[in-house]
Amino acid sequence: MDGSVIGLVVLVAIAVAIVYILRKSIVMVRGDRTMVVERRGKYHRTLTSGLHMIAPFIDRVQAHANQREQVVTIQTQTLATSDGGQVTIEPSNVSYAIVDPHDTDTADPTVVEELEAAVTTALDQLASSMSEAQFYTVSHQLPARLTELLNESAPRWGVRVTSVQLGHIRVP
Incomplete structure (x- = not known):
């Protein structure tokens, strides 16, 4: 060459x-x-x-x-109230947005699993603190209260909960 x-x-x-x-x-x-x-x-x-x-x-x-708002569907839940009754909540939606991708990426388990567990725990706590009748009476206030409770833990996962929409609440 x-x-x-x-x-x-x-x-x-x-x-x-x-x-x-x-x-x-x-x-x-x-x-x-x-x-x-x-x-x-x-x-x-x-x-x-x-x-x-x-x-x-x-x-x-x-x-x-x-970065867009995302939605997690929480399955039907049956909750025990303080008076021994039960309340069933049809599938609910939790809307959230990622605010810190680094925390979201390192969150283990995933953000969706964390939100599902947090909603279930919060609803259990709220239901067990009131009677069936009280729960049904204040049901319109529950989404705002749940959003507030979830946003206390959400920064650990790098998200902000924007809204909670509860499904139909049935009292047997």
């Missing part, structure tokens, strides 16, 4: 390497998402919407988080 062919091959290899490194360095984040970046396996930063540069081979996009 003559020198110009070898030079051309080296030039093409360098160009391919530069394009590859640039491709790994530039990250585009859509408007409704965020990305968690880890550097050497530890949290480094959170990328919001827009064009970002990361250090290739050192930084790694660990997680993508959807």
